[in-house]
Amino acid sequence: MLKGAAFAVSVTLAGAAQAADHGSHTASAKIIGLENTEIGFANFEQGPHGVMIHIRVTGLEPGKKGVHLHNHGLCEHQEGFTTARGHIGLKEGGHGLMNPDGPEEGDLPNIFVGADGIGEAEMFTTMVNIGGGGVGDLLDADGSTLMIHANADDHVSQPIGGSGPRVACGVIEKE
Numbered sequence: 001m002l003k004g005a006a007f008a009v010s011v012t013l014a015g016a017a018q019a020a021d022h023g024s025h026t027a028s029a030k031i032i033g034l035e036n037t038e039i040g041f042a043n044f045e046q047g048p049h050g051v052m053i054h055i056r057v058t059g060l061e062p063g064k065k066g067v068h069l070h071n072h073g074l075c076e077h078q079e080g081f082t083t084a085r086g087h088i089g090l091k092e093g094g095h096g097l098m099n100p101d102g103p104e105e106g107d108l109p110n111i112f113v114g115a116d117g118i119g120e121a122e123m124f125t126t127m128v129n130i131g132g133g134g135v136g137d138l139l140d141a142d143g144s145t146l147m148i149h150a151n152a153d154d155h156v157s158q159p160i161g162g163s164g165p166r167v168a169c170g171v172i173e174k175e
């Protein structure tokens with residue numbers, strides 16, 4: 001009986017700790033373009049209910065562009081950033097924030113790049129975490145990346161919302 005009570009208390013405490021503290025609280029990514037030059041950054045901050053992301057990039061073609069969190073921490077420009085592999089939480093038919101069968105954990109809203117080639121956005125997602133474990137952990141063993149695609153993500157089409165080639169990539173690193 002006493003043992004049972006102690007067990008219940010420890011479970012409650014563990015649950016509370018997990019909700020309040022996902023381990024390391026911030027992460028960042030240097031974003032590189034297809035010429036392998038640094039074109040911007042992304043900052044990630046863990047909050048109590050999700051992760052706030054601030055992205056700023058320069059030198060991209062104007063327009064609306066898909067942004068995703070990909071499941072492998074490697075940006076090889078010579079390979080069109082395919083080394084970053086698929087989306088975090090990749091599942092057949094599951095891509096898209098507006099998809100009834102979605103979304104995937106790595107799905108995010110689009111970023112808008114202006115006529116000056118500068119794009120900046122703040123995004124919030126409850127589907128990932130910084131160092132807290134599970135499918136959505138940005139700092140899992142093989143890392144993860146923030147990817148910007150050439151075109152807009154329509155948030156429904158499979159497998160990447162029609163967002164086209166990968167144009168910018170940043171490996172997400174612990175701060």
Ligand SMILES: [Cu+2]
Binds near residue numbers: 067068087149160
């Ligand atoms: Cu993508």
